[in-house]
């Protein structure tokens with residue numbers, strides 16, 4: 001993708017999330033579950049109780065609330081690319097954290113030295129995942145760690161299959177797997193996977209949920225289906241439809257893991 005195309009895509013992603021901030025929570029069952037699972041991992045990690053914590057793509061604050069509760073003495077910097085998401089987060093958490101509108105893959109203007117950088121289901125929107133993780137890793141304090149959840153390759157396999165069965169091209173972006181995750185070279189890391197199988201009433205319910213979250217932006221360069229093809233697709237998914245969310249829980253360490 002050239003610079004202009006990727007900038008356009010990022011603007012569409014930002015606008016879509018910004019427009020859905022007020023209704024996000026009621027559509028975000030899987031996002032809530034994943035944020036809870038990531039929070040459990042973070043709470044079990046050997047972290048300084050009064051350290052500095054940066055969250056990327058905090059959205060309305062599912063993970064942020066758990067961080068604030070688990071680390072009452074920490075400095076919390078909560079960030080998101082969409083200002084209205086950040087505003088919902090502020091309504092949930094109040095004035096204790098710092099809030100910054102920030103493109104997480106270009107974290108300019110932050111002081112660095114974070115003991116923890118956390119992110120739940122935001123990194124899959126990065127245009128340059130490898131570069132973004134590398135730049136975030138550089139903001140860790142010695143001994144610090146980045147802990148995130150993002151989408152993996154098997155995500156929405158059923159949706160891809162339904163397209164394939166009709167000879168249609170699926171717009172779901174390509175996500176990395178555990179075997180080809182773009183870690184910075186030589187950086188100590190760890191990765192675990194989980195498959196969450198989420199039921200929907202039918203294909204239409206699945207599409208409606210993604211739109212309600214602001215998560216409808218397709219893969220770069222994808223041509224939308226014609227109305228007729230889209231109708232055929234939804235007709236093929238008229239009974240209960242299960243979508244797999246392949247979650248990658250990653251950890252990146254600044255120095256050897258403690």
Ligand SMILES: C[S@@+](CC[C@H](N)C(=O)[O-])C[C@H]1O[C@@H](n2cnc3c(N)ncnc32)[C@H](O)[C@@H]1O
Nearest residue numbers: 017031057058059081082085103104120122125
């Ligand atoms: C699926 S929501 C997840 C929000 C929240 N972490 C949660 O678990 O509910 C994705 C969030 O990432 C944000 N986002 C997308 N691209 C981003 C980027 N490049 N930098 C920072 N945030 C981004 C969106 O605005 C949105 O709030």
